[in-house]
Amino acid sequence: MVHSTLQQPSVDALETIVSDLLDLQHELTPSFVPIRPSIPTALEFLRQVHTNFPVIYRAAAFDWPAFNPTSGRRWSKQYLLDRLRDTTVSVAETPLGNADAPLDGMFVQPHTSHLPFPQFMDKLLDLDADTVCYMQSQNNNMPTEFPQLLDDVAMDITWATEALNSKPEAANLWIGSSRSTTSLHKDPYENLHVQVLGQKVFKLISPAEHICVKESMLTKATYQKLSVGFNLTAETERQPWPTLDPDAVDSRDYWQSKVRVLEVVLNPGDILYLPALWYHKVIQVSDKEGLCCSVNYWYDMDFTGPLWQFANFVQSISNSLTGVDHNSDCVKDDNI
């Protein structure tokens, strides 16, 4: 077989191609996240999924007992304490509210503890505590760990289940406070995020904009809780992670100057459709009792269609230009 004889494209040519992709994304899609006043039909939702663009369904979960003052199941600090007094929960503990986040060239993971729910709530609501707690286990905890709450919420989002022809892969309960932030990352799931208590602010970046998110190979490290404070233990393994903070974009940097960050504020009852492979940073805003609480549903994305291939190809090309090598221990990301 005659092997491929390709030409060497110049860096300028490749930069133009990647830059054109960003321009195309920005020209063809809205510069804001649309808000719909009511729930969609399955067909309308699937059209949204097909565009791979986020949308807010305003107040679309208000029929849940968790929101209904007359249901006897309306969520509040006291209601959760009553229901979960005998439940042990898995809690991420960090010094800075930074579970699964980049820090000084490391990818830091939380100390995980298992606490009785009332004790977790005490720690969560103590704003002076030297440890920041976040119940964020993301392991389908809603049906498996919180059966007492299942009558309060939906087991799935029916129009999404019908559209995508599958039940959610996971339903997760999140309980945190303003002290925790989730750093920019992406998930290979179609995500429906329902806000219950407090607010969440999402900062969203499309998969096309991979070159703008400053992906780097970070050394994995895990917090270990000491009697006072934390120790941070580095591992040998490394992990690719976007290191851009959408709230600290440096407009003097060429690629950062080109990124489009979409901001979404999710209020109680709102459902955010967060499309598969979109980068998202999540900031929490506690309610007046100090709580920020959500339930999200992860549906399998379609791995056979253009999105998965597109995101992989864009990532590979941009990493080849910025010197990030997922398979190498030699990372040169000075130029990002």
Add this chain to the structure above:
Amino acid sequence: MVHSTLQQPSVDALETIVSDLLDLQHELTPSFVPIRPSIPTALEFLRQVHTNFPVIYRAAAFDWPAFNPTSGRRWSKQYLLDRLRDTTVSVAETPLGNADAPLDGMFVQPHTSHLPFPQFMDKLLDLDADTVCYMQSQNNNMPTEFPQLLDDVAMDITWATEALNSKPEAANLWIGSSRSTTSLHKDPYENLHVQVLGQKVFKLISPAEHICVKESMLTKATYQKLSVGFNLTAETERQPWPTLDPDAVDSRDYWQSKVRVLEVVLNPGDILYLPALWYHKVIQVSDKEGLCCSVNYWYDMDFTGPLWQFANFVQSISNSLTGVDHNSDCVKDDNI
């Protein structure tokens, strides 16, 4: 602003990335076109569109009067002659059945004539004629030029119209014979192709495989019919066009050895979903009266989603590697 300072990726690294994309496409998608025994719901069809993968809906148009022996509108040579005896049709004429096709470094377009339908049929069915005729105008001719046939066929494909939330952009009637072939190309439409008389054989290649289709910048040329034979007049303008013949793949060539050509045989009553931006070559097989006849429906594709960006980005990267420049007059495609 600090301008981007990117690294120069090696040709080998880029070749690996493009090659990995082909492998991913082949691993994640079927190696054949699925056949469904019945029409889909709108939701099922939209899921198919979302995967951007072709499918045949077997015998899905058999409820059309054009297929029904008792309708009095069943299509045949005589029926079409009766209905269209007073209609003038736009006909592509070529010496080789090669309208809109690559030929010796040129992109050749047909001589277009306007003939009374009976005269077109005479020429089409004369297998010894020195001119090959094909009624292939693709300008929404079905409703505009053939109102006499509208009761015989569907005005749209209802489940596609519901799924895509729009009427077709165009419905086209095609009347040809085994003597014409449509060369490999792509269209920016979601396409539903209904076979009525004879068969069509489609050779399909996914958008991910752009580097395999040997896109080249070809000089435009148009056939002009002379009293005997044709003259071919070249223009100054050039046109990018895939020059691969899926029926003459050179397995000694690196990229051609990697291409996956999906073959589909469409019988009367079958509907092919041909996804937007898929390359397709179309071979016609006449029925026993010498006719090959189809109706196709073009629906707008979603330009805001990942597919359009993906196909553009893949095309740009692969053209940068093979030296094809859409904006330049200097083409170096020796290396494809």
